[in-house]
Amino acid sequence: MERPDWAPPEVDIEKPSIARVYDYWVGGTHNFAADREVAKAIADKNPLLPRTLRSNRAFLRRAVRELTALGVDQFLDIGSGIPTRGNVHEIAQEGNPDSRVVYVDIDPVAAAHGRAILAGDPRSAAILGDLRKPHDVLAAPETTALLDFSRPVGLIMAAVLHFVPDSDDPAGLLRAFADRLAPGSYVVISHAGMENKPKPEDVPASSQTYLRNVSEVYWRDTAEVTALVDGLDLLEPGVVPVPLWRCGPDGDPDGFGAQAHALACVARKN
Template sequence: MVQREWIPQSVDVSVPSMARTYDYLLGGAHNFAVDRELAAQVERIMPDARSAARVNRAFLGRAVRHMIGQGITQFLDIGSGIPTVANVHEVAQAADPTCRVVYVDKDPIAVAHSELMLADNDHAAVVHADMRDPGAILDHPETRRLLDFDRPVGLLVLMMLHWVPDEADPWGLMSTYRDALAPGSHLAITHVTADNQDESLTDVTDLIKDSRSADQLNERSHEQVLALFGDFEVVEPGLVGCSAWRPAGPGDMSQTPGMNMVIYGGVARKR
């Protein structure tokens, strides 16, 4: 359970946060009773929701290692969430200790715990900002301290864009971020989809809508998610169920076939 002295005063612990609910589904401890209750309701509708969270987390590691294999040593993780295990800096710096990582999240709990985790890491930092304000992220002093946008950057936007409604123009936002990147940069995206899903995902979407959470789920089609990559070259095997993106072993996949397809994942390169 989260230590009370670590809770920023601005946090309303009576309203669920999807970042904290996701943390709980991943087995983390930085969540409140209201988040655990929402997670329990999600699991009653979708019993294997934890495995969907797990395969997304496994995708993160594979995407980061792929980018490192392409020579990338600096990463921007937007919507990074609450630190659990196998975070971007842990994966990247295990392969190359010189890798630099900037995390971004709007959730104050995620930011507070990231600051604690990174206190002794000079090559990583966290920025408290909303992805809908690209300037606040790209021009932040910590971003500019750690990242050189004249060189390739690995941009990760995982399990994030489905919280951005159409009226906030996620495609336009991603165009701004893509334009800031140098040739050779890579972009990884995961996004919930209703393609080929049963009514349980609609029920989960309705549940979140009724939960008073500020985060609301916006499922999108394969075509809509693919458009978020713009003119970047999508690498093989393309935009697929994230567990099917270059799996390294059985642990990268759910034993429930539907959970392997509820989240699309892909990586693309800027020419």
């Protein structure tokens, strides 16, 4: 297989990557035959999973547009995956060409692809980093070079806090990042879950296989996700299924709604 320019030489393009499987599901182009084969096999058994992930990506785009319209021009995206088509830097820079974005992911494959994709963009960077080590992320040279924490920042934690068990205090980790943010900053969250959390045996086996390849997932309900942003001001409509967060005047046109096994919210730091 011919290696495209955006594929770093250290990445094995014939071995499936969870980051690239996700990229395929959300409509990206930074994936290969091995990734697409795995993605299609899982989707055949559980079509709701990729649909939920696409709804999550659509929510992220809506949230970034909202924050850009509110004057936010810098973003820190924790657990970003591969910054492929329609990701934060593209959406933010549509609203404000001077917007700056730092992507952070614990997956070396995602970080390597991110660095290659963003090589020509001086306002964006992708770094290898761990949500559980806020100081290291905030002190990284790319972070300090691109982001000014004396001004509002959009902190994005989309589909990442559900990998953090209660024993690691996900709310405390979020606060460690939020404490560094200036007043007028925003926190964007999406999280695996629903009003009534499913039992492990109720989660389709194909979803369990995919999620085990990423990390163990800790489902949380609406009250638990709301508690993560305690001390911040929730924007309307609060914590809702990802397709329903400010979905526009047409509402939820395909009726997916609560079938999406993910919740979303945006909160402001005053």
